[in-house]
Amino acid sequence: MTASNEAARKQGVLKPDLCVIGCSRAGLLIASAAAALGVSVVLVDNEHAGETSVETDRIAHQAFIAAARQADAGRRARGFGIGSGDEPAVDFVAVAGHVREVVKSLAPMTSHERYRAMGIHVIEARGRFIDRRTLAAGEVLVRPRRFVIAVGSKPAIPDIPEIDGVSCLTAATIGSLQAKPEHLAILGGNAFGLEMAQAYRRFGAQVSVLESESRILPHEDPEMTAVVERALRAEGVSVRTGVAVSRIEGKPNGAFALVLQTESGEEVLAASHLLVATGRKMDLEGLGLGNAAVEAGPSGIWVDRGLRTTNRRIYAVGDCIGGSEFSIHAASHHAELVLRRVLFRLPARLGAAPVPRATFTDPELASVGFAEEEARVRHREIRILRWAFVDNDRALAERCSTGHLKAVVTPNGQILGCTIAGPRAGELIMPWVLAMARNLKVSDLAGLVYPYPTLSEITKSAAVEFLKPSAQNPWVRRFVGFVSRLG
Ligand SMILES: Cc1cc2nc3c(=O)[nH]c(=O)nc-3n(C[C@H](O)[C@H](O)[C@H](O)COP(=O)(O)OP(=O)(O)OC[C@H]3O[C@@H](n4cnc5c(N)ncnc54)[C@H](O)[C@@H]3O)c2cc1C
Numbered sequence: 162m163t164a165s166n167e168a169a170r171k172q173g174v175l176k177p178d179l180c181v182i183g184c185s186r187a188g189l190l191i192a193s194a195a196a197a198l199g200v201s202v203v204l205v206d207n208e209h210a211g212e213t214s215v216e217t218d219r220i221a222h223q224a225f226i227a228a229a230r231q232a233d234a235g236r237r238a239r240g241f242g243i244g245s246g247d248e249p250a251v252d253f254v255a256v257a258g259h260v261r262e263v264v265k266s267l268a269p270m271t272s273h274e275r276y277r278a279m280g281i282h283v284i285e286a287r288g289r290f291i292d293r294r295t296l297a298a299g300e301v302l303v304r305p306r307r308f309v310i311a312v313g314s315k316p317a318i319p320d321i322p323e324i325d326g327v328s329c330l331t332a333a334t335i336g337s338l339q340a341k342p343e344h345l346a347i348l349g350g351n352a353f354g355l356e357m358a359q360a361y362r363r364f365g366a367q368v369s370v371l372e373s374e375s376r377i378l379p380h381e382d383p384e385m386t387a388v389v390e391r392a393l394r395a396e397g398v399s400v401r402t403g404v405a406v407s408r409i410e411g412k413p414n415g416a417f418a419l420v421l422q423t424e425s426g427e428e429v430l431a432a433s434h435l436l437v438a439t440g441r442k443m444d445l446e447g448l449g450l451g452n453a454a455v456e457a458g459p460s461g462i463w464v465d466r467g468l469r470t471t472n473r474r475i476y477a478v479g480d481c482i483g484g485s486e487f488s489i490h491a492a493s494h495h496a497e498l499v500l501r502r503v504l505f506r507l508p509a510r511l512g513a514a515p516v517p518r519a520t521f522t523d524p525e526l527a528s529v530g531f532a533e534e535e536a537r538v539r540h541r542e543i544r545i546l547r548w549a550f551v552d553n554d555r556a557l558a559e560r561c562s563t564g565h566l567k568a569v570v571t572p573n574g575q576i577l578g579c580t581i582a583g584p585r586a587g588e589l590i591m592p593w594v595l596a597m598a599r600n601l602k603v604s605d606l607a608g609l610v611y612p613y614p615t616l617s618e619i620t621k622s623a624a625v626e627f628l629k630p631s632a633q634n635p636w637v638r639r640f641v642g643f644v645s646r647l648g
């Protein structure tokens with residue numbers, strides 16, 4: 162037990178204004194904002210942040226993808242007349258060193274010491290509710306005015322016969338690989354699986370993605386996911402959709418064979434490593450939610466639209482409330498809503514602000530609002546606006562012109578959604594998020610001045626498409642003709 166926990170035990174029960182359970186980005190945001198406003202805060206976390214946590218896994222994941230991008234840039238440099246086009250020499254151990262360095266540089270930002278220096282009482286222990294108002298954390302009891310639960314999620318392993326017999330990798334363990342896998346089979350073709358597939362392929366591994374749905378990124382617009390799928394296949398990733406793994410057969414040398422059920426029958430796929438990227442499950446075990454009358458189901462803790470649980474003193478944010486979107490920005494958005502409600506007693510509700518989604522493959526895929534199919538169900542008439550990166554000067558100059566932007570709008574220019582598959586899509590989606598959040602029309606995006614040459618001009622080009630039919634309007638033509646006769 163740490164010195165501060167020992168001191169707390171001697172004080173008896175801690176009675177702060179706020180107790181945050183979970184040192185996630187969202188938990189830290191709430192704790193630090195509340196402390197900055199003079200609110201007394203206890204933060205309970207079961208890990209030494211900065212060492213092993215989802216935060217660490219996530220930054221390690223991004224650092225790994227960044228290294229793979231460099232390997233690919235080495236190959237592509239030949240197209241610019243640079244280098245010999247030889248395969249880049251990849252030192253997998255040095256790549257792991259780069260990842261460790263990036264993770265280490267993040268550690269001071271998430272260290273408990275940083276939050277203690279802000280006046281937050283940090284307790285390093287797993288929290289467990291013992292009644293409706295009290296949390297036991299190690300030997301300390303905490304009875305605050307309000308709780309916020311931000312305990313996240315952990316990888317879910319699918320129920321496949323004999324999967325326990327192979328040592329499958331997950332988001333939490335893939336970082337421990339010290340050598341390039343010979344053949345990496347990845348179960349699940351959503352963001353995490355695809356980002357890993359492309360990165361390992363770029364490092365020279367054979368990679369097979371096995372997705373049970375009929376297409377990868379099943380929640381996104383199929384026209385746009387096809388762009389990503391084509392790019393992955395072109396790099397040599399084997400993408401299999403609509404397949405079910407019916408069992409796994411271990412081999413004596415540690416390798417294994419996946420028995421697949423496909424439309425054409427049974428098939429066997431031999432691989433050296435298996436990465437499970439089939440989703441997350443809530444990390445609620447041992448939290449004692451029942452003691453606090455906080456109801457939860459298999460899809461997470463039940464909250465109302467203001468993120469309040471079935472116990473009115475307790476809020477929950479992030480992955481642990483389930484839903485369709487598990488992301489750092491969704492969790493941070495929850496944190497901001499809870500801060501509004503708890504600190505300022507202002508109304509705040511889920512669903513009021515559009516939350517974008519992003520997949521960091523190359524090309525990236527980012528979206529906000531409705532895709533075409535859903536928009537057609539909800540609106541009698543819609544218009545589709547498209548612009549391709551091949552018609553963007555910056556993309557051409559940089560030889561990254563794969564993909565396009567697709568926006569869905571109403572006939573009067575209200576933006577229903579936008580999806581971008583292409584370079585920097587995760588950045589380029591932001592004007593569309595802002596426009597949707599502030600109820601701007603697509604003509605507002607068309608009217609902005611964009612610097613040339615930038616990828617961001619793709620937004621202007623697509624938005625201007627909305628105005629083009631007006632050029633055929635007889636009244637507009639007559640007016641322009643009349644004005645031009647005035648001299
Ligand atoms: C490999 C990987 C890559 C990802 N990449 C991205 C990405 O590029 N973009 C993106 O937006 N999202 C990404 N995500 C998803 C994102 O990390 C999660 O959606 C987000 O972290 C969820 O935040 P959270 O607040 O729910 O909790 P988490 O970040 O999961 O943190 C929960 C914390 O609570 C602690 N805890 C758990 N139980 C207890 C307890 N009983 N008592 C005390 N403490 C407890 C845990 O130790 C942990 O520190 C990625 C996830 C993974 C795994």
Ligand SMILES: NC(=O)c1ccc[n+]([C@@H]2O[C@H](COP(=O)([O-])OP(=O)(O)OC[C@H]3O[C@@H](n4cnc5c(N)ncnc54)[C@H](O)[C@@H]3O)[C@@H](O)[C@H]2O)c1
Pocket residue numbers: 319348349350351352353354356371372373374378379404405406437438439440441486487488519520521
């Ligand atoms: N770019 C990002 O925002 C990013 C990056 C990495 C991870 N994450 C988050 O991390 C979490 C974990 O990601 P994930 O990709 O593991 O989960 P996920 O839930 O996002 O996707 C799981 C995929 O696996 C498929 N699947 C499920 N069972 C299967 C089976 N038995 N065989 C084959 N396919 C199966 C699903 O159809 C789905 O496409 C997600 O919440 C994700 O949002 C986000």
